[in-house]
Amino acid sequence: MSTSASPAPVDAVARIAEISRHTNETRITARINLDGSGVSKLATGIGFFDHMLDQIARHGLIDLDIQADGDLHIDGHHTVEDVGITLGMAVAKAVGDKKGITRYGHSYVPLDEALSRVVVDFSGRPGLEMDVHFTAGSIGQLDTQLVYEFFQGFVNHALVSLHIDNLKGKNAHHQCETIFKAFGRALRMALTPDPRSAGVIPSTKGSL
Template sequence: MRKVKIERKTKEVEIKLVLSLKGKGNCKIDTGVGFLNHLLSSFSLHGRFDLEVKARGDIEVDVHHTNEDIGICLGRAFFEALGDKRGIKRFSHSFICMDETLTRCVVDLGGRPFFKIKPKNIRVYKATYSFLHFKQFWKAFTDNAKIALHLDILEGEDLHHILEASTKAIALALKEAIKKEDSILPTTKAKFD
């Protein structure tokens, strides 16, 4: 596992991201979207990933482009940082409760992108960051990290708590799944796609 730098520039966004999976949870996050900064800081801390994100996007239009493109960059960085995945645990899960909220995350780092969240929609919105934005971020992440991630929101009323607890559950599941157990490649296919 290594430190990875990703840069992405489109007409809508400019992103510089640095990720180290073997970190201490240090972060420097500036996305222009306050709540996304909060979620990424939580992801970094609870996963013990060192993460730097500097993003400028067309947030005067909407947070969609900035949000999704950061998910793309973080996913690519995660994929590259894992290398050939030799010796990693590969599978993991976590449960997180935060006040009234309870979430479960299950991951497989086996090279096949998949993202599923239950329930599919929560009709509560924050001022600038919705449940839909959250889903789009993690879909972009899983597609580019080439991992399968199932997220179940078992209980919850406050959207802030739901999104934060879900992010922490994802971070903890990934932290466990990347742990080195031995030197064996955890697949019968002899390589990951």
């Protein structure tokens, strides 16, 4: 699965990372290219979750390879949360010192009756504010409560501030898909190099 994309800036440092995280509950490997074309290879054992991760890749123009082996015989909690943790670690490693990035990103995404807004700041401080009231307890094999756990794991390890609001929605599938699409688009904006700030850390503190 792929989409076309503009090439990375000439002489840009490759923003690529691979993280493997193994616990007694999950074994996860995440490979990421922040300047990719939206190619994804996903196998978490939870079909709808794979579909949502694909939205991040496609709409963020991020190449994403996530392979997860979790204790799904219990439930999906450990797998979804630990994928969020591992992806956050990979993003933090790939983005490096954050010199020259836009830093802030936001997106509104509709899908039929649903509309979501996501705003992200690569601040170096973890924080999640999420206002989402799903209209169903599960979508396929994904417990909708785990969407929060995924993003909490991500922000804790990517060290970003993240605001997620589902503004409208009656269909839980549509609600969830607009969130992940908007998240991908917000990441894309925040991580895009700002040519006017090349080599500069976007903070008055001088570090993030």
